[in-house]
Amino acid sequence: MLKINAMRWRHFYLDRLVQVFVYLAVLTICAVFLWILIDLLRGGFAHLSWNFLIESPRDAGRAGGIGSILVSTILILLVALGAALPLAWTTAALLAEYVSTTSKFGIVVRYSLQVLAGVPSIVFGLFGNAFFSIYLGLGFSILSGGLTLACMVLPILVSTAEAGLRAVPDSYRLSAAALGMTRAATLIHLLLPIAAPTLAAGLLLGIGRAVAETAALLFTSGYVDRMPGSLLDSGRALALHIFDLSMNVPGGDAPAYASALVLVAMLLCINIFAMKLVQNWQRRRTILE
Amino acid sequence: MNSNKPVTAQVISGEKSGFTLGPLQMGPVCCNPQPVIEVENLSLRYGDKTALDKVTLDIYRGCITALIGPSGCGKTSFLSAINRLTDLIPNCVIGGRIRVDGLDIHTAESNVQALRQKVGMVFQKPTPFPLSIRRNLSLPLREHGVTRRSEIDAISEQVLRDVGLWDEVCDRLDTVALSLSGGQQQRLCIARALALNPQILLMDEPCSALDPIASGVVEDLISHLRGRYTIVIVTHNLAQARRIANYAAFFWVKERAGHLVEFGRCQHIFESPTHQLTAAYISGARG
Ligand SMILES: Nc1ncnc2c1ncn2[C@@H]1O[C@H](COP(=O)(O)OP(=O)(O)O)[C@@H](O)[C@H]1O
Ligand SMILES: [Mg+2]
Numbered sequence: 001m002l003k004i005n006a007m008r009w010r011h012f013y014l015d016r017l018v019q020v021f022v023y024l025a026v027l028t029i030c031a032v033f034l035w036i037l038i039d040l041l042r043g044g045f046a047h048l049s050w051n052f053l054i055e056s057p058r059d060a061g062r063a064g065g066i067g068s069i070l071v072s073t074i075l076i077l078l079v080a081l082g083a084a085l086p087l088a089w090t091t092a093a094l095l096a097e098y099v100s101t102t103s104k105f106g107i108v109v110r111y112s113l114q115v116l117a118g119v120p121s122i123v124f125g126l127f128g129n130a131f132f133s134i135y136l137g138l139g140f141s142i143l144s145g146g147l148t149l150a151c152m153v154l155p156i157l158v159s160t161a162e163a164g165l166r167a168v169p170d171s172y173r174l175s176a177a178a179l180g181m182t183r184a185a186t187l188i189h190l191l192l193p194i195a196a197p198t199l200a201a202g203l204l205l206g207i208g209r210a211v212a213e214t215a216a217l218l219f220t221s222g223y224v225d226r227m228p229g230s231l232l233d234s235g236r237a238l239a240l241h242i243f244d245l246s247m248n249v250p251g252g253d254a255p256a257y258a259s260a261l262v263l264v265a266m267l268l269c270i271n272i273f274a275m276k277l278v279q280n281w282q283r284r285r286t287i288l289e
Numbered sequence: 290m291n292s293n294k295p296v297t298a299q300v301i302s303g304e305k306s307g308f309t310l311g312p313l314q315m316g317p318v319c320c321n322p323q324p325v326i327e328v329e330n331l332s333l334r335y336g337d338k339t340a341l342d343k344v345t346l347d348i349y350r351g352c353i354t355a356l357i358g359p360s361g362c363g364k365t366s367f368l369s370a371i372n373r374l375t376d377l378i379p380n381c382v383i384g385g386r387i388r389v390d391g392l393d394i395h396t397a398e399s400n401v402q403a404l405r406q407k408v409g410m411v412f413q414k415p416t417p418f419p420l421s422i423r424r425n426l427s428l429p430l431r432e433h434g435v436t437r438r439s440e441i442d443a444i445s446e447q448v449l450r451d452v453g454l455w456d457e458v459c460d461r462l463d464t465v466a467l468s469l470s471g472g473q474q475q476r477l478c479i480a481r482a483l484a485l486n487p488q489i490l491l492m493d494e495p496c497s498a499l500d501p502i503a504s505g506v507v508e509d510l511i512s513h514l515r516g517r518y519t520i521v522i523v524t525h526n527l528a529q530a531r532r533i534a535n536y537a538a539f540f541w542v543k544e545r546a547g548h549l550v551e552f553g554r555c556q557h558i559f560e561s562p563t564h565q566l567t568a569a570y571i572s573g574a575r576g
Contacts, residue, residue, distance in 0.1 A: 100379055175416040175478075177377055179429040179485065180405035189428055190418060 044257030072235025079146025092161030117155035145221025160202025358540030363547025409482030415474035472503025
């Protein structure tokens with residue numbers, strides 16, 4: 001009797017303890033996020049204006065805005081995704097649907113991607129500089145930067161997409177095959193729409209990593225802050241701009257904060273937009289013809 | 290594909306069921322059995338595990354053939370071999386010969402997509418795609434070259450009527466098929482298979498995941514399909530096999546491999562089985 005009572009008390013305290021820890025963890029995470037946001041808002045909100053968004057930077061970024069830098073950032077991102085997405089999603093489809101889990105080829109590809117995922121971004125920068133800028137002769141350009149980022153986000157895109165496709169139950173593949181559907185049609189009309197949310201999540205992770213990248217771009221897309229005339233021009237990415245303002249430019253704190261605020265807002269917008277896009281696409285593929 | 294145009298369907302049903310069937314319902318019955326699937330010495334292995342050992346069996350046109358036997362005796366494997374679904378299982382090796390309509394299904398020139406159009410399959414667990422009801426039917430049709438919207442709609446309506454689902458879903462064809470009840474989902478799967486205008490339907494325990502009422506509805510539907518389609522059905526429900534089947538095949542595991550013990554008219558198997566194992570299984574003594 002006594003023993004049971006003691007046990008009950010133990011359970012009671014354990015329960016409470018776990019609860020307290022869970023709440024603490026949640027609170028900490030929220031607090032960190034809020035702290036960053038408030039800090040950014042306090043430091044940068046006053047500096048934000050429409051002109052800040054469209055003007056090119058002057059006086060090393062102390063004056064003027066970030067118009068040219070936003071354009072460069074978006075171009076670099078588009079190049080990176082344009083190169084990485086088709087490659088990554090076909091690779092994922094190959095790995096998940098056409099290659100058995102135990103095949104040599106699959107193991108080699110997966111292992112390479114894992115190694116690639118662990119490589120620090122500065123190494124990607126050096127590689128991009130040596131390969132795209134010098135060997136392929138692209139110089140310091142948005143193209144070099146974008147392609148370097150493409151290599152960098154490839155592992156994330158492939159592994160999330162592969163996981164998404166593998167999570168689709170085999171019963172769908174069997175039923176589709178039993179209805180005489182080819183593997184390609186099953187993949188396009190059935191598996192991809194079902195896996196779309198996971199693909200989108202991977203895409204967002206990739207975008208996040210690409211937009212936040214500084215080191216890999218230093219040696220590839222360069223830090224010229226003029227408005228780029230073409231993809232072969234150098235262009236400074238937003239993250240690099242923030243780094244430069246806060247480290248190298250005395251008196252650049254306010255524009256640095258404002259730029260960081262824009263970067264966060266941009267990520268938020270991309271997230272929301274991508275989610276909506278996927279929802280729409282999925283509905284179109286699943287409900288309508 | 291064209292013979293599936295909506296014919297003025299005659300209503301067979303009494304109060305109990307609402308299935309409508311085309312005129313072929315009155316088609317050939319089983320007094321003059323013609324083999325449509327001929328299985329000779331079929332052996333089937335998964336890696337080094339033998340699932341079926343030298344099964345020889347004819348399935349007759351227009352009849353319902355029930356496969357009975359304990360779990361693990363290779364009934365599902367037998368069905369999957371007929372429409373070559375076993376191709377999808379990496380380590381599955383098949384020996385022997387299967388002919389459908391006189392053509393060997395494993396020769397180089399036999400087209401697996403065409404085979405699966407001719408031989409439809411319904412699984413134990415209802416497997417509608419997580420798409421709309423309409424798209425569940427149109428997707429496979431498009432795959433088989435039916436692309437005109439009006440034709441797709443006509444076929445969809447016809448098969449949904451055939452399985453008695455039309456009245457239940459006609460005003461919500463664009464909702465997700467997963468919102469249907471289990472029995473409705475299974476009937477949708479049957480409709481989906483029928484939409485391709487198959488000759489043969491393989492059914493792997495189509496009622497065992499359903500509640501008794503839904504199971505009854507599906508069972509009625511299956512017996513209504515007799516004559517129009519050749520049906521091979523796996524069932525653990527012996528009473529059901531007895532009610533709907535014309536022929537029965539009894540499988541049993543011997544030396545860790547599935548064997549066909551006895552095949553014959555349903556009445557014969559259930560009332561005067563030749564084999565002792567069959568008699569014991571039927572009377573519930575074993576398995
Ligand atoms: N994909 C598979 N891989 C390996 N063994 C399998 C596979 N599918 C079935 N088996 C084995 O083959 C035997 C027959 O299985 P199955 O055809 O599903 O029997 P039933 O449908 O009569 O229950 C069982 O022993 C089962 O374990
Ligand atoms: Mg089975």
